[in-house]
Amino acid sequence: MTALLVDEYDTAIDFFVGKFGFELREDTAPTDGKRWVVVAPHGAARGLLLARAVGDRQRRAVGDQSGGRVFLFLETDDFARDHLAYTQRGIRFVRKPFHEQYGIVAVFETFYGNRLDLIEPVTAKQ
Structure with missing residues (x-):
């Protein structure tokens, strides 16, 4: 699995599921404010972990990883x-x-x- 920094979970889910047609494999909230969100192409063995950026450094990296x-x-x-x-x-x-x-x-x-x-x-x- 590969982590992808995003600014907001739901917007990223809408993009990957709505535009790309990926499937939402998991969306759980293990800790305060964080979610474990995995999207993947249908039938793919691996997916993307959508990781909400925290702090200025990570926010600057969103879109330019x-x-x-x-x-x-x-x-x-x-x-x-x-x-x-x-x-x-x-x-x-x-x-x-x-x-x-x-x-x-x-x-x-x-x-x-x-x-x-x-x-x-x-x-x-x-």
């Missing part, structure tokens, strides 16, 4: 289907689809600004 580089890779078995669905849901692609030796890729951003790759590896349909 990787210094402007691609932060995570979202694999698909049907690039065209998912690219179209995400585009129709208002996901902002910052780099058009392109072919690499390892697959088809397009770069998109979360509403926070973190960059992710949508990728269909060449082995996905083999």
Whole structure:
């Protein structure tokens, strides 16, 4: 599992579940003001732990956890289907689809600004 800093739990859940179509796997409140929130693509073995930023340093890192580089890779078995669905849901692609030796890729951003790759590896349909 990978932790992703967010400014507010419910806004992040709305984005990942509503826009991406991820499933909400867990949303519990183990301690005061904190929640254990996990979202993941349907059928994925792993998910994202949405961690609310605490303090100025963490708040500054929301949306820039990787210094402007691609932060995570979202694999698909049907690039065209998912690219179209995400585009129709208002996901902002910052780099058009392109072919690499390892697959088809397009770069998109979360509403926070973190960059992710949508990728269909060449082995996905083999």
